[in-house]
Amino acid sequence: MIPELGQFALILGMLLAGLQAFFGIVGPALQRDRWMAAVTPAVSGQFVMVATSMGCLVASFVANDFSVAYVAENSNSSLPLFYRVAAVWGSHSGSLILWIFLLACWTLAAAVGTQRLPKAFAARVLGVLGLISFGFLLYTLATSNPFLRLDPPWPDGESLNPILQDPGLAGHPPVLYTGYVGLAVAFAFAGAAMLEGRLDKDWARWTRPWTTAAWAFLSCGIALGSWWAYYTLGWGGFWFWDPVENASFMPWLMATALIHSLAVTEKRGLFKSWTLLLAVLAFSLSLVGTFLVRSGVLVSVHSFAASPTRGTFILAFLIVMIGSALALYAWRAPLLKSDAGFELTARESFLLFNNILLVTACATVFAGTMAPLISSALNLGKLSVGPPYFNPTFLLSMLPLLALLPIGIHARWKRGNLSERTRPLILTVIAAAVIGCAIVFGLFTGGRVLSPVGVALGVWIILSSLIDPLDRLRRHITIPRAVLGMTLAHIGLGMFVISITSVEAFTAERDVALAQGETAQLGAYDFRFEGVQPVEGPNYSGVGGTVIVTRNGAPVGVMHPEKREYWVQHTVTTASSIKMYRTSNVLVALGQDLGDGRWSLRLQVRPLVSFIWLAAFIMAAGGMLGISDRRYRLQRAEAPAIAPVAAITRSEPG
Amino acid sequence: MPLRTASLFMAAIMAALLLGTSVAYAIAPEQMPTPQLETRYLALIQGFRCMQCQDESLADSPVNLAADMRRQIRDMLLAGKTDQQIRDFMVSRYGYFILFKPPFVLKTAWLWLTPGVLLLVGVLVALRVIRQRAALAATDLEDNDLTDA
Missing domain, CATH: 1.20.5 (Single alpha-helices involved in coiled-coils or other helix-helix interfaces)
Structure with a gap:
């Protein structure tokens, strides 16, 4: 009964999304006020239906209803309740429902947030969102319905993939999807502006908080995924430039570019058509990411053939969605002219380079991700593209970006008056170089050629970001939250650069074979193996090792790496044991039983690795702080009263 | 580190065989006589991909074929082949697909x-x-x- 209810709600949701799209897009075009007024109720109705459907799917999982094919394939009665709920998005169909549900949440938020904006514009935003939702619901119902029944029902389910049974991975998809889907709102704002044929500074101010919010979720989602890979996959890596990882990273790069380009559009009314294009591309990449990751086409072209309906639908949907957006763009973009000027060293120039470099980096990742597909499609042979390609080519655009950032944040709009800030900039760059070399050559020994450069750049970004806020603090001038948020995000980026450099250069790693009582050395650390004992989990059994770790004789801790065998799938997974000591992460993973009481173990010491994820969360927090700036709230309320006059807040000179 | 015996190697291969469907990553203790060879060995096996898995290097792959290929590389290193010779050999056998660096x-x-x-x-x-x-x-x-x- 419950699955049927869920499916019924899904169908109703699709119909309501269709109405929302129709009234939202056609209403303003024909200037029918009553049609436009119908959009918000359609949004609420769609939300209720989609939420009901999501609830029904969760209920089927919680109740272990193995007559539902999707539940039977992804859950099991021995699975703990928490993972039964997480299993909802453990596979293709359920993750689509989650996507649609999150889109309904964003749409509801957008309906509330655009209440005070011009009616026609708000209707168009919601209309575009309705169109996206309609497409996804149609796709789900036509090709990936999670409510289909089995006859006869299975006695028990196949259970969730053991490597997904982890709190990190249970949380990663919803957060990442919230980011992906959030970019739909930025896309809808761009779509509404293009349908309207008008784009001004107000538009940029309305769009900014939504984009930044989506970007913050995306940052957290990627960080969660990388953290999960680090501690569950057992090899201690946190980023492999895997197609799946790249699929989430490309929209992030695009969204980062969009945030910065929106700043220029809001302040100076410049880069309008470029901003629109970025909004379209960012969401297109997140669509491509969602579809291609789940359909498996990035791994192999053959998976398209394995499920031709899904493949064809995906292609058609992508072409319709992205194609129509780009066609609309080609038609409208030439109308968006601006005659504002800026000097070479003005902030606009720096942000322009920021955009060029971020988009180049994104295109590089795209080329590398797609290269195996392209190469075999053009009969150029099979190809693998891994970190040795991505690392140097990505740095090619990232290094100039990081080097321009500390200068760019001190540049002023329009006029290039950088000379005012020459002294603090030179002082910070010297300090950064000294600290960078001290860390690389003093604290650690040596490293690679780029290690001191990386650390120094990271330190410089942090120091340079602090100049302005400290100056304001000293002169008792209030710092707007937008500035504070930007500063925090940039400090997060600096931390990120420092920690990733130190991890890349100073990780110590060793695979050893140890018998009980034997000790292995890794740098200053000693690992004493104390043998293994059997362990029992709720749905797995296995062995747990005990390893006593000391550093120069001082105790670091006792570590318990495990090797688990999950009963249902008979899959063996590694649960490595990780301890934070000072600022380094010590990792021990248990390998194979080599006989005679000997076990192979992987030992790893990664300095500062936790700061990579911490830095990502700080960046996201910076974004959220920036959104809370009163400018977005106040002028939002004033917006309908005044015509789109460029309202520039005048305050103290920056 | 002492040189591992051939029997240990067989044990590792047997273990890899048994773990054929596992998602656990291979953890292969050192098998090289000198630290220099060890470093070269690790760099080499990290640069080749496992032919059976998705995006895993030979160093991390738990499947049997990967263990086999690791042993091949090890033998070539011990026979005094240069890194370039080993890479050329692997490419001639498996094509550019084997290289993570195109x-x-x-x-x-x-x-x-x-x-x-x-x-x-x-x-x-x-x-x-x-x-x-x-x-x-x-x-x-x-x-x-x-x-x-």
């Missing part, structure tokens, strides 16, 4: 040139835009007092 040859040149060409085009476009805008700024004398962020 080679720079005619068929893959586009991939290696894309980032540089894009960057160059991007910078040229940016400079053009800046020149145009700077000319506009020179004629526009009104100075708005614009805030940060």
Whole structure:
């Protein structure tokens, strides 16, 4: 009964999304006020239906209803309740429902947030969102319905993939999807502006908080995924430039570019058509990411053939969605002219380079991700593209970006008056170089050629970001939250650069074979193996090792790496044991039983690795702080009263 | 580290066989006589992909075939082959697919040139835009007092 209810709600949701799209897009075009007024109720109705459907799917999982094919394939009665709920998005169909549900949440938020904006514009935003939702619901119902029944029902389910049974991975998809889907709102704002044929500074101010919010979720989602890979996959890596990882990273790069380009559009009314294009591309990449990751086409072209309906639908949907957006763009973009000027060293120039470099980096990742597909499609042979390609080519655009950032944040709009800030900039760059070399050559020994450069750049970004806020603090001038948020995000980026450099250069790693009582050395650390004992989990059994770790004789801790065998799938997974000591992460993973009481173990010491994820969360927090700036709230309320006059807040000179 | 015996190696291969369907990563204790060879060995096996798995290096792959290939590489290293000779041998056998770092040859040149060409085009476009805008700024004398962020 419950699955049927869920499916019924899904169908109703699709119909309501269709109405929302129709009234939202056609209403303003024909200037029918009553049609436009119908959009918000359609949004609420769609939300209720989609939420009901999501609830029904969760209920089927919680109740272990193995007559539902999707539940039977992804859950099991021995699975703990928490993972039964997480299993909802453990596979293709359920993750689509989650996507649609999150889109309904964003749409509801957008309906509330655009209440005070011009009616026609708000209707168009919601209309575009309705169109996206309609497409996804149609796709789900036509090709990936999670409510289909089995006859006869299975006695028990196949259970969730053991490597997904982890709190990190249970949380990663919803957060990442919230980011992906959030970019739909930025896309809808761009779509509404293009349908309207008008784009001004107000538009940029309305769009900014939504984009930044989506970007913050995306940052957290990627960080969660990388953290999960680090501690569950057992090899201690946190980023492999895997197609799946790249699929989430490309929209992030695009969204980062969009945030910065929106700043220029809001302040100076410049880069309008470029901003629109970025909004379209960012969401297109997140669509491509969602579809291609789940359909498996990035791994192999053959998976398209394995499920031709899904493949064809995906292609058609992508072409319709992205194609129509780009066609609309080609038609409208030439109308968006601006005659504002800026000097070479003005902030606009720096942000322009920021955009060029971020988009180049994104295109590089795209080329590398797609290269195996392209190469075999053009009969150029099979190809693998891994970190040795991505690392140097990505740095090619990232290094100039990081080097321009500390200068760019001190540049002023329009006029290039950088000379005012020459002294603090030179002082910070010297300090950064000294600290960078001290860390690389003093604290650690040596490293690679780029290690001191990386650390120094990271330190410089942090120091340079602090100049302005400290100056304001000293002169008792209030710092707007937008500035504070930007500063925090940039400090997060600096931390990120420092920690990733130190991890890349100073990780110590060793695979050893140890018998009980034997000790292995890794740098200053000693690992004493104390043998293994059997362990029992709720749905797995296995062995747990005990390893006593000391550093120069001082105790670091006792570590318990495990090797688990999950009963249902008979899959063996590694649960490595990780301890934070000072600022380094010590990792021990248990390998194979080599006989005679000997076990192979992987030992790893990664300095500062936790700061990579911490830095990502700080960046996201910076974004959220920036959104809370009163400018977005106040002028939002004033917006309908005044015509789109460029309202520039005048305050103290920056 | 003492040289591991052949029987240990067989044990590792047997273990890999048994773990054929596992998602656990291979953890292979050192098998090389000198630290120099060890470093070269690790660098080599991290640069080759496992032919059976998705995006896993030979170093991390738990499958039987990967263990076999690791042993082959180890034997070649012990026989005094250079890294380049080993890479050439692997490519002749498995094609460029085995390399995580695509080679720079005619068929893959586009991939290696894309980032540089894009960057160059991007910078040229940016400079053009800046020149145009700077000319506009020179004629526009009104100075708005614009805030940060």
